[in-house]
Amino acid sequence: MREIKFRAWDDVKDRMLYLGEEDDIVFEFGGSGIVATDITEDEPNFKTLHHLIYLQYTGLKDKSEARQEIWEGDIRKDALGRIFKVVYENDLAAFYGEYTNGHYDSLGDCGPDSEFLGTVYQNPELLEASHANE
Incomplete structure (x- = not known):
């Protein structure tokens, strides 16, 4: 069986994020797909990272x-x-x-x-x- 893994391009910070390998971001599967949350962010409006581009x-x-x-x-x-x-x-x-x-x-x-x-x-x-x- 093929291993299913994702990474995400953060076009705000210009960096590639690897799901499961980041210390400051939590990735979860939600009803509409992957949801990324910045656990270091205090401002509620910026906690959810809507701008990420997911790649498989x-x-x-x-x-x-x-x-x-x-x-x-x-x-x-x-x-x-x-x-x-x-x-x-x-x-x-x-x-x-x-x-x-x-x-x-x-x-x-x-x-x-x-x-x-x-x-x-x-x-x-x-x-x-x-x-x-x-």
């Missing part, structure tokens, strides 16, 4: 020595040197590699042999530079 672990790891986990929102380079981002396609209920030319590959095909470059939130310039080179 694909269940795959790359073949590098570190066996790095592959996450939705990652920017990676495949074995042919092409740059893609990891996306989840709702219509197909699957993770894919989306290339800047609009082409999609099954993540099982392009992911394991790929190299991690960054994330779409921390390094968007990687996708822009790749698109300019096409």
Whole structure:
């Protein structure tokens, strides 16, 4: 069975949060999804973190020595040197590699042999530079 894990991009503090690994934020599953609460915040209006962008672990790891986990929102380079981002396609209920030319590959095909470059939130310039080179 695939391991289900989430991380969240905090676009206010520009940092990636890993659910279960943060000391200052508590994550819970609510009726409408994941609810994040900043336990260090005294102001009630700011305790609930509505601005987070949640990203899921694909269940795959790359073949590098570190066996790095592959996450939705990652920017990676495949074995042919092409740059893609990891996306989840709702219509197909699957993770894919989306290339800047609009082409999609099954993540099982392009992911394991790929190299991690960054994330779409921390390094968007990687996708822009790749698109300019096409």
